[in-house]
Amino acid sequence: MAAAAAEAASRRLGAALRGISGAWYGRHMAAAERAIRTRLPLVDLVLEVRDARVPASSAFEPLRRRSPLEPDGRQVVVLNKADLADPSETEKWMTYMEKQRTCPCITVNSHSRESIKELLNAVRSRIREIKRGESDCTGTVLLVGIPNVGKSAIVNAMHQIGRIGAAEKGKLKHAIVSSHPGETRDISGYKVASHPNIYVLDTPGVLSPRFANDDSGPRLALTGAIKGSLLDEYDIAQFLLAVVNSREEYRRWENLNGAGDTNSNDNANTSRSHSKKRQYVSDHTQVSVSKGLELNVL
Template structure:
């Protein structure tokens, strides 16, 4: 079982142990969305036993930029036997509230500015309310704040794109996801070299992504897992990776903003799933110090207090 699936199941089990009602769904899948709608309908019928003529409303609540609007639209479309779902999400339904935990990235945090209502079922009539994202007024835990920034819950510029990309690399370097790219190691880049002149700025092309994966695998492997438990070694590896990725991303040597360009492209590949899938919040352990993963220095004042 892939690591992220295993982590997701652990979260489901953890919530069930706390007597929370949990449900996992893939909203790319029509059948999965229908199951979710049926699940919500059954839950509402339990709460409104004997009253078949009522109208019920379910509220979608979550942090900014997790895809709440996508799941609301998917439920609305499937509920009306219309178009397919729009995003992949894992959601938990707890005590009549829907909480989004795994996200599909959108362009910017805070796209939803008001509360919108969508009909998702009849007999009984059920509406889902899509709401703007919410955050705590202050987030003192640097690790949690870094994860929120990495998922796009706040603007990258509030943290710094370079610091955020460095943090992502520390997550990737401490994970097992990179091992899937072993088959790319040692392969010549001749095909990539032939194609470099075609779309030099498009980092989303497959051959560019393959080069990035190859570089990440080879650099991590050259250090060894035990070395990465030391902060200094992790920092050295990240600097080595940034330098190598300049070539993979076809960034001109005279680009004075090349480091930031690498950071932006790296974050984009992560958020679009091209560099693997990660559960940023594992089940908390008694003595969990997050090993050598060091978040950037983020002050609570960096988080916007409104329009999130």
């Protein structure tokens, strides 16, 4: 019954999205898509950032519509916001993507220095492989993805960790990071490493006016790729509650008041939930999905 309610809420939100018919895809997004397409063949590596909670729905359409990049191994999928996704389901996604053999896949939490270091190391070694035997050891990386998946947060963190040498200190640039989608309007370059020199181009998020299937739109609205102001927040909240109810996730919330709870693990979870609540008050884009929104896609 709870699953049926989730489906009904998803259908309602899907109908609302059809009602606004791709209103998020404005002129700036169309221009950004053209600019990204022009740069795709010119860079050494493309990092496609997706939301780890919805790895299929958050795929970047312009990459699917062009000829595959994998023959020269220039594409890497980055599942960001891994801290908000269920680790076991992320694991299943990684296995699935490995089996597909299209391109390597890395999970990232851009708020974690360790996680960004791992990403930076992976990018470094990929660029070294690509540039092997070439005298020019400067690598360029294009960071692409739908809105709000954390591209700018990743580029800021990489730039901060990777800037090398006293001369470059104080020249730190900052990409705009916001919980609202569509804040990045231009393509900007950031140096993230020396030896080899690596420059990352942060790009505006692009979300196709049409979705791959009926379920994708509601999932993307819930996780923040579509401006909440375009929709009735009541519909989004209803969908979230229906999804949570269908997973029986709410049972874990019974302990939130802390009364009578003596299990130390539960206490740890409870205090984490409290601090999350404080940090991201009223931001539905930071919803942590303990059971996947789209594992049924596999």
